[in-house]
Amino acid sequence: MKTLLLGANGQLGRSLIEDGGLAARGELVAASRDGRRYDNLHIETADLSAPDSLSDLLNRVRPDVIVNAAAYTAVDRAEQEEALATRVNGEAVGALGRWAAAHGTLVIHYSTDYVFDGTATAPYPVDAPTAPLGAYGRSKLAGERALRDSGATHFIFRTAWVYAPHGHNFLRTMLRVGAERDELRVVADQLGAPTSTALIVAGTLAALDAWQTADAGQRRAVVGTHHLVASGHTSWHGFAGAIFAGAVERGLIARAPHVAAIDTSDYPTPAQRPAWSVLDNAGFQRSFGYALGDWQTGLNDVLDALSRQRA
Ligand SMILES: NC(=O)c1ccc[n+]([C@@H]2O[C@H](COP(=O)([O-])OP(=O)(O)OC[C@H]3O[C@@H](n4cnc5c(N)ncnc54)[C@H](OP(=O)(O)O)[C@@H]3O)[C@@H](O)[C@H]2O)c1
Numbered sequence: 001m002k003t004l005l006l007g008a009n010g011q012l013g014r015s016l017i018e019d020g021g022l023a024a025r026g027e028l029v030a031a032s033r034d035g036r037r038y039d040n041l042h043i044e045t046a047d048l049s050a051p052d053s054l055s056d057l058l059n060r061v062r063p064d065v066i067v068n069a070a071a072y073t074a075v076d077r078a079e080q081e082e083a084l085a086t087r088v089n090g091e092a093v094g095a096l097g098r099w100a101a102a103h104g105t106l107v108i109h110y111s112t113d114y115v116f117d118g119t120a121t122a123p124y125p126v127d128a129p130t131a132p133l134g135a136y137g138r139s140k141l142a143g144e145r146a147l148r149d150s151g152a153t154h155f156i157f158r159t160a161w162v163y164a165p166h167g168h169n170f171l172r173t174m175l176r177v178g179a180e181r182d183e184l185r186v187v188a189d190q191l192g193a194p195t196s197t198a199l200i201v202a203g204t205l206a207a208l209d210a211w212q213t214a215d216a217g218q219r220r221a222v223v224g225t226h227h228l229v230a231s232g233h234t235s236w237h238g239f240a241g242a243i244f245a246g247a248v249e250r251g252l253i254a255r256a257p258h259v260a261a262i263d264t265s266d267y268p269t270p271a272q273r274p275a276w277s278v279l280d281n282a283g284f285q286r287s288f289g290y291a292l293g294d295w296q297t298g299l300n301d302v303l304d305a306l307s308r309q310r311a
Pocket residue numbers: 007008009010011012013032033034046047048049050068069070071072073088110111112113140158159160161162163167168
């Protein structure tokens with residue numbers, strides 16, 4: 001199995017490489033926007049803002065599986081750059097899908113809770129009506145549709161509140177800012193499931209393994225869209241509290257700052273975020289026989305990894 005991984009330097013892309021599971025299943029070819037990996041290794045170049053340029057790389061690599069971890073993820077900036085976000089998150093995904101459909105290649109793609117408007121009060125099932133609140137969500141929904149319309153065999157894994165020991169994420173911001181301040185104000189009226197990249201990697205590999213050993217009928221039953229998120233839910237305020245408690249316990253910070261609960265209206269941002277971002281992940285667990293652990297377990301594992309790095 002030859003896999004082409006796009007977005008090697010993102011939170012998820014880097015975890016997919018560092019985990020080693022994709023490489024262990026065959027040949028792994030990684031690509032980034034500038035042809036450099038996070039550790040300065042020279043890799044392939046794939047710029048999703050130029051969708052027409054992707055076929056050269058695809059024709060040369062001829063992957064059996066494309067894993068697309070690249071995305072325009074600047075949620076607030078997307079309000080000003082919707083055309084670019086749509087090119088990267090929508091049109092480029094369609095181009096990948098069309099090439100894959102013509103070559104019998106499986107596409108594994110990631111999408112987001114932001115395709116929903118967050119007005120629900122129960123976990124969103126996979127087939128719940130979508131209604132993005134902002135440009136980023138619209139661009140990701142365009143990617144989902146383009147991939148479905150391409151005719152490629154695909155998995156779309158919607159995930160949410162992603163964090164890792166590396167990269168730009170809420171956990172790392174909290175640890176940095178929390179070490180500098182006595183008090184932080186964190187939004188308490190947005191709810192979701194903080195999901196570590198380790199869980200997304202493990203879920204992706206479980207799905208890939210299930211797909212590879214399945215017969216044609218079983219494959220037809222499991223391909224399509226799934227929710228790949230941790231189980232349970234909390235608020236950003238709850239997540240911050242758990243981060244500080246776990247960080248103090250492991251000596252990552254000397255003491256926890258006071259975390260004041262605020263409303264979304266107290267912290268206006270250019271892009272509106274869904275208030276309820278909880279995705280029903282039961283279908284994923286049933287389809288692939290893989291249990292998605294709760295968000296607290298994922299957090300403890302990432303804090304343990306950070307304290308091992310410090311040791
Ligand atoms: N982060 C979240 O909370 C979250 C929530 C829900 C869903 N998701 C989805 O999960 C997936 C992985 O997200 P992530 O958190 O790993 O994102 P990330 O850390 O922001 O990484 C995205 C990667 O995409 C690359 N990229 C951006 N524009 C590109 C372009 N034009 N051509 C090629 N590469 C480009 C970036 O490259 P550079 O390194 O060069 O900037 C970056 O390495 C994405 O599909 C995202 O939409 C994320």
